Amino acid sequence: MKPKMMIILLISLTTTLFADSSFDYVKVPSGADPSVSAADGGEGFEEVAKSLGYQSHEFTNDDVKFFGDKNAIKGGTLKDYSSRFPATMRLFGKEANYLENYWIELLCYETLLELHPVTYEPVVPRLATHWKISDDKTQFWFRINPDARWADGRRVTADDVVATWFLRMDETILDPSQQVSFDKFEEPVAESMYIVSVVSKEPQWRNFQIFAAGMSILPAYYVDQVDGSEYLEKYQFSMMPNSGPYILKNEDIVNQESYKLTRRDDFWAKDHIQNRYRFNFDAISWFVIKDNYTLPLEKFKKGEFDYQEVGRSRVWVEDLVEEKVEPIKMGWIKKHRIFSDRPAGTSGYGFNMRKFPFNDKNIRYAFGYLYDREKMNRDLYYNEYEMMHSWFSGTMYENDDNPEVLFNPDKAMKHLKLAGFDKKNEEGILVNNKGKPLSFTINIAKTSAYMVTPVQNMLKQYGVDMQIVNMDGTTQWKNLQERNFTINMHSYTGGVHPSIEQWFRSDLADMNDNNNYFGFKNDRVDQLIKDYNAEFDLKKRIKIGKEIDKIVCEVHPVSYGIKRLYRRFVFWDKFGYPEYMVDRFVGNSQSIFMLWWIDPEKEARLEESKKSNKQLPVSDVDIKFWPKWNKKNK
Numbered sequence: 254m255k256p257k258m259m260i261i262l263l264i265s266l267t268t269t270l271f272a273d274s275s276f277d278y279v280k281v282p283s284g285a286d287p288s289v290s291a292a293d294g295g296e297g298f299e300e301v302a303k304s305l306g307y308q309s310h311e312f313t314n315d316d317v318k319f320f321g322d323k324n325a326i327k328g329g330t331l332k333d334y335s336s337r338f339p340a341t342m343r344l345f346g347k348e349a350n351y352l353e354n355y356w357i358e359l360l361c362y363e364t365l366l367e368l369h370p371v372t373y374e375p376v377v378p379r380l381a382t383h384w385k386i387s388d389d390k391t392q393f394w395f396r397i398n399p400d401a402r403w404a405d406g407r408r409v410t411a412d413d414v415v416a417t418w419f420l421r422m423d424e425t426i427l428d429p430s431q432q433v434s435f436d437k438f439e440e441p442v443a444e445s446m447y448i449v450s451v452v453s454k455e456p457q458w459r460n461f462q463i464f465a466a467g468m469s470i471l472p473a474y475y476v477d478q479v480d481g482s483e484y485l486e487k488y489q490f491s492m493m494p495n496s497g498p499y500i501l502k503n504e505d506i507v508n509q510e511s512y513k514l515t516r517r518d519d520f521w522a523k524d525h526i527q528n529r530y531r532f533n534f535d536a537i538s539w540f541v542i543k544d545n546y547t548l549p550l551e552k553f554k555k556g557e558f559d560y561q562e563v564g565r566s567r568v569w570v571e572d573l574v575e576e577k578v579e580p581i582k583m584g585w586i587k588k589h590r591i592f593s594d595r596p597a598g599t600s601g602y603g604f605n606m607r608k609f610p611f612n613d614k615n616i617r618y619a620f621g622y623l624y625d626r627e628k629m630n631r632d633l634y635y636n637e638y639e640m641m642h643s644w645f646s647g648t649m650y651e652n653d654d655n656p657e658v659l660f661n662p663d664k665a666m667k668h669l670k671l672a673g674f675d676k677k678n679e680e681g682i683l684v685n686n687k688g689k690p691l692s693f694t695i696n697i698a699k700t701s702a703y704m705v706t707p708v709q710n711m712l713k714q715y716g717v718d719m720q721i722v723n724m725d726g727t728t729q730w731k732n733l734q735e736r737n738f739t740i741n742m743h744s745y746t747g748g749v750h751p752s753i754e755q756w757f758r759s760d761l762a763d764m765n766d767n768n769n770y771f772g773f774k775n776d777r778v779d780q781l782i783k784d785y786n787a788e789f790d791l792k793k794r795i796k797i798g799k800e801i802d803k804i805v806c807e808v809h810p811v812s813y814g815i816k817r818l819y820r821r822f823v824f825w826d827k828f829g830y831p832e833y834m835v836d837r838f839v840g841n842s843q844s845i846f847m848l849w850w851i852d853p854e855k856e857a858r859l860e861e862s863k864k865s866n867k868q869l870p871v872s873d874v875d876i877k878f879w880p881k882w883n884k885k886n887k
Contacts, residue, residue: 749838
C-alpha cells in the first residue's frame with residue numbers, strides 16, 4: 254500500500270508525463286518554502302542543525318582536488334560506443350541491471366549523499382545537506398536541500414524519498430535485489446517537507462550507506478501514479494523528470510542504434526563545490542555496435558569515437574603500437590595503463606548449479622583443473638594478468654588461504670571419475686554409466702570467441718564437450734537472468750566493501766533477475782552474511798568476509814579467471830583531466846564521464862598537427878598517481 258502524500262494535492266491534473274517528451278513546468282521561487290520552520294529543515298536550518306544533532310561535510314582543499322580540476326571547461330560532445338543496446342532505460346526493475354543503466358543513473362539522477370572519492374565514506378552532499386544517526390545506529394534523518402529541483406522546476410521533498418522506497422519495494426517490478434537492499438528498513442517517514450527519517454530493522458553497518466548513497470531518488474508525483482508493473486511498461490524507454498546533471502531525451506533514443514545524454518544548463522547544483530569541475534561534457538553519445546570488436550577500434554582510429562578502453566591484450570600489445578598506428582606514433586592518440594585502487598572484481602566461468610552437469614561439485618572442480626588460464630595468459634594475453642583465486646580479489650576481504658585451482662589434468666580426471674564419467678563414447682566424449690555424455694552449451698557473443706574457443710579445445714582433449722552458441726549480448730544477459738543457461742563467462746566489477754548478500758543469499762538462488770545466478774545455497778554463508786552485515790568493527794568484518802570467501806571458493810560456483818590492477822585506455826589528445834586521471838576506487842569510464850573535459854586548445858592543436866603532420870609529445874604509458882599517493886599517505 255502506498256502512502257498518501259500531501260504533494261499530490263499540489264499537482265495539476267493536466268501534468269504531462271516526461272514519457273510524452275514534454276514537461277508541465279512549474280515556477281517555484283528559489284530557496285526554502287517560507288512556511289517551513291528552521292527546525293523542520295527550512296530557512297535558518299544551518300544555524301540550528303548542530304544543536305539538533307545533525308552533521309554535514311566540510312570541504313577541505315584536498316577534498317576539492319578530488320572533485321575535478323579547476324581548469325575544467327564545459328562544452329563539446331564525448332563520443333562513445335556500446336556493444337549492446339539496453340533492454341530498458343529504467344534505473345531498476347526487470348532487465349535494468351546493465352552497466353549502461355548504471356551510467357544513466359549515475360549521470361541523470363541523484364542520491365541523498367555521495368561516496369567520497371578518496372575515503373569512500375557516504376558524506377558528500379547531493380540531495381541532502383545534513384544527516385543524523387541515532388546512538389544505536391538504527392535510525393537516520395536527512396535534511397533535503399531546499400534548493401533541490403526536479404527538471405520540471407518542482408521542489409525535491411522528503412515525500413520523493415518515501416515514494417521511491419515504496420516503488421523499489423514493490424515486488425511487481427521483478428527486481429528482487431531491490432527488496433534485498435531496502436527491506437532492511439521500516440517505511441521511511443516524511444517528517445516535514447525537508448526532513449525524512451528511516452529506521453533500520455536491525456543495526457547493520459552498511460545500512461546508512463545503502464539508504465544515503467545507494468538509492469537514487471525519483472519524483473513522488475510520477476511514482477504515485479503507477480504501480481510496479483505499470484512502471485515497468487510506462488518507463489521502459491523513457492524517464493521521469495530527474496534532478497541530476499544530465500538528461501535522456503526521448504528524441505535522443507534511436508532503438509538498437511544510439512542514445513545520448515545532454516547536460517542540463519538548469520541543473521540545480523551545478524555551482525556546488527563538489528560539482529563545479531565535474532560533468533563537463535555538453536553531451537555524451539553512445540553508438541551501438543553489436544558483436545564486433547574490430548569495427549569500433551577501426552572507427553576509433555579514424556576519429557569517429559573519442560576514446561576506447563582496451564580489453565584485449567593482443568590489441569594492446571600488437572595492434573595499438575606506433576609501428577602500426579600512425580596517430581599513436583605521432584602523439585595524436587595517447588595510450589595509457591592507469592593504475593588505481595579499484596578492486597579487481599571477479600572473472601571466469603560461473604556455473605548454473607541447478608542443472609546438469611554443474612549440479613555436481615566434481616564437474617565444477619574438473620572444469621577448473623582443465624581450464625589452463627596460466628597458459629592462456631602466456632599465449633594469448635602476453636602475461637598482462639595475474640591469476641585470481643578469490644571472489645573478493647584485490648580487496649581486504651580476500652582470503653589468501655583459498656584453494657588455488659590451477660591446471661592439473663590428473664586431479665581433473667579423479668573428479669570426473671568421482672562424478673561417474675570414466676569412459677568415452679565413439680566420439681571421444683565422456684559418458685556416465687547411463688550413457689549420458691558430458692556435454693553442455695555456453696552462450697557467448699561472437700567477440701568473445703577468442704577467449705572461449707581455447708577453453709573448449711582444452712576440455713575436448715579430456716573428453717568434455719562444451720558447445721559454443723553465438724548470441725547477442727542482450728539475449729545472452731536475458732537468458733542469464735532467467736536462468737536459461739548452463740555456464741556463463743563473466744567479468745564483474747568489485748566493491749571496496751562488497752555487498753555479499755546480493756550474490757550468495759540462499760533465498761535468491763531460485764529466483765530470477767538477481768545476481769545469485771549460480772543457484773548458490775549454503776546455511777553457513779547465510780549466517781555469516783548476517784554477521785557480516787551486523788558487524789561494525791572493520792577488523793572483525795574482514796575476518797567474516799574471509800571465511801565467506803573460503804567457503805565460496807570451496808563450493809566452487811565459479812572457476813576463477815585472471816585479473817589486472819589497471820585499466821587500459823587510448824584516446825585522442827584533445828582532453829583535459831585531473832593529474833590522477835581516474836577516481837581512486839573507480840578507475841574506469843565513469844571517471845571520464847565525470848572528470849574529463851574537451852580542452853579547446855588541445856583540440857585545435859590536434860587538428861593542426863593532423864593537417865600539417867606535426868609530431869605531438871608522447872607521454873609515459875603507465876599512470877601511477879594512486880600507487881604513489883598510497884605510499885606517500887601510508
